[in-house]
Amino acid sequence: MKQNKYDDSGFFENYSLMPRSTGGLESAGEWDTFRGMLPELSGQRVLDLGCGFGWHCRYAREQGAVSVVGIDLSANMLERARAMTSDPKIEYLQLAIEDAAFGADSYDTVISSLAIHYIEDFGSLCRQVQHCLKTGGAFVFSVEHPIYTALAAQDWHYSPDGEKQHWPVDNYHLEGLRQANFLDHEVAKYHRTTATYLNTLIDSGFTLKRISELQPTPEMLEKNAAWQEETRRPMFLLLSAVKL
Template sequence: MEFRGSSAYDEGEFFENYMKRRTRPESPNNVIEKPVLLKLIGNVKGKRVCDLGCGDAEIGLDLLQRGCLSYTGVEGSENMAQLAAKNLEGQAGKVELSPMEEWQPLTEQFDLVLSRFALHYLTDLDTVFQKVHHTLVDGGKFVFSVQHPVLTSSAKSAEASGSRTDWIVDDYFNQGERAEPWIGKKVIKYHRTTEEYFRLLKQAGFKVEDLREGTPNAENFSSESEYQRRKRIPVVLMFSCVK
């Protein structure tokens, strides 16, 4: 069985195993992606924030502590949305249970829209980019991360178990769906080149201010061997854009 979008997270065993992986100390989300994301986001004091594919809203708690005015998570998985709502109890945050494709934001509703490792699940990314542009105030920021295209290009490397030390990059310019073995399931992702992400952002009206590939920083790792392994290939592609 193949899972699309956020549907895999509503399968009990997958959800439980994912959360174990996601919260481990040297998860790429924690030691590679998040430090760069926070630098790209910058000062959030007084800002209204929207998080597309918010997961457990862990980043929302962080941004609220940093002074953002409000936080709205958009999440398509019922399991994830329930966990996010629980984590946000008593905070100036809320969660909307909705797939990103069906999200209907208001005009100039947010000062910052972010998304972490979620947009590569979408087939119709250009429409979502247009919605983000629509809901941002003039000068508002859009910061997001996706799985790096060298990883989404081919699912062959993902078929091997254990910690990989080499990867197969193939069919890079053949964009489209990939069925990737992940945590014991087949998950559908959509492969795009870096050039295509850039083109869709420009088409939606954004100015791309920065691009990062998550260069590992030794101080974020407790394991030297894991740090050296993560220097072999990029796992994340990140954009910082302005309306």
């Protein structure tokens, strides 16, 4: 299923008001960790799967990437990305991630930020990424953590007086579609276990380089007290792999 919620005007309006939408990468709590997992981008050909407003594309060029292609299914996303970009070395394509079919050895680095949990067939995606990467090329991506996606409700268990008591996890090994509520809209996400993420990468011809479950740092907690609850359960999973 190719889902395009971001071209729903109400959903896109809500998304556009999020801190990461208005403040860019520095307003995304996982950015420092994600950035630290990226390879040296100078001289690289970079592909961004689910590029959104193009923040990562522009960052790659700032770091010296020779060319960047960002793909996204949403016309709204790409219209905003193009309006924020004045760089002929960045190309934006309206294309579903599932339909991304690029030539062998076309890219040195493939990145994706919080988009792959919307994709049903992770194995097919990994095989396509492996095909379009050069040998030794990096695949770095972030997703919602499987502990976060296991239940469609994606919410805490509350006491009668509204206190967040614990994060419920159930049906963890029952992978597949979850109809979650995000920005007051029903959104289709796909739950898969941590083992599935890791083993699918390995089976697709990658070697794992780095894994992060994004434990909040003292600096993050000082900057934003809301990160305190992220010490109780992981919200993000970040993975860095290299094509063998």
